[in-house]
Amino acid sequence: xxxxxxxxxxxxxxxxxxxxxxxxxxxxxxxxxxxxxxxxxxxxxxxxxxxxxxxxxxxxxxxxxxxxxxxxxxxxxxxxxxxxxxxxxxxxxxxxxxxxxxxxxxxxxxxxxxxxxxxxxxxxxxxxxxxxxxxxxxxxxxxxxxxxxxxxxxxxxxxxxxxxxxxxxxxxxxxxxxxxxxxxxxxxxxxxxxxxxxxxxxxxxxxxxxxxxxxxxxxxxxxxxxxxxxxxxxxxxxxxxxxxxxxxxxxxxxxxxxxxxxxxxxxxxxxxxxxxxxxxxxxxxxxxxxxxxxxxxxxxxxxxxxxx
Numbered sequence: 001x002x003x004x005x006x007x008x009x010x011x012x013x014x015x016x017x018x019x020x021x022x023x024x025x026x027x028x029x030x031x032x033x034x035x036x037x038x039x040x041x042x043x044x045x046x047x048x049x050x051x052x053x054x055x056x057x058x059x060x061x062x063x064x065x066x067x068x069x070x071x072x073x074x075x076x077x078x079x080x081x082x083x084x085x086x087x088x089x090x091x092x093x094x095x096x097x098x099x100x101x102x103x104x105x106x107x108x109x110x111x112x113x114x115x116x117x118x119x120x121x122x123x124x125x126x127x128x129x130x131x132x133x134x135x136x137x138x139x140x141x142x143x144x145x146x147x148x149x150x151x152x153x154x155x156x157x158x159x160x161x162x163x164x165x166x167x168x169x170x171x172x173x174x175x176x177x178x179x180x181x182x183x184x185x186x187x188x189x190x191x192x193x194x195x196x197x198x199x200x201x202x203x204x205x206x207x208x209x210x211x212x213x214x215x216x217x218x219x220x221x222x223x224x225x226x227x228x229x230x231x232x233x234x235x236x237x238x239x240x241x242x243x244x245x246x247x248x249x250x251x252x253x254x255x256x257x258x259x260x261x262x263x264x265x266x267x268x269x270x271x272x273x274x275x276x277x278x279x280x281x282x283x284x285x286x287x288x289x290x291x292x293x294x295x296x297x298x299x300x301x302x303x304x305x306x307x308x
Contacts, residue, residue: 025083038050102124102160103120202220209295257293
């Protein structure tokens, strides 16, 4: 094994620029990043041999058996190399004067009530490069619009934005079929049709007093049917459930705790549990509290780039 050589700062900077400072696999902004040597030779610092990966995808490469295959690509060396080249080519194209990259917005619902929105970034041949989902759970139509415009502007100032003028049916929503639980349709039906829902459903909220995170567990007749988690991640509020996750930009005008509480309250309002228990402190033996109030640790603003 050759001795590790530190990657020169000039090479790191150039790789960051070529990848717009995001992971070449997921293209998500605001995530922690690693410089990954494709040939696993830490002495080979050629730019072609280094891929920019988020912490999650980097770990997926080194620990493939620790991840659900349904949620992750098979990240072998050649796959990462292919994704690196494709993304760097897209970045170069998107920053050109007349990019052959198009951003397309699809809405789901009706003209009177848009339920969710999907942003597709594609090439002129129709190949999807990446996509973003925006759902009523984590924002309003006005907020989605701002985020979409900001996302497209970030990708390239000359990238064209196209909006499909006819909403698609909610049944075809790209997130609702798996957004709230593994078997969402069954559990939503259970929620709306159970005569004893108010008596038999329990929502348990755990507020972590040492870090900006909060968890929610929903049970019906003591059987867990839905779990969700929210935490602060750089300039975003990161919401996760079994098969759905979304990162909502933190805005400067409102306190982070207020934004987090409003977002999490939507989850509670959606499920309407008959009883709610709120705990904090020791997760093994939590202290029960009456109010859903997040601790001041949420307001720490180190490394946060606020969104307007």
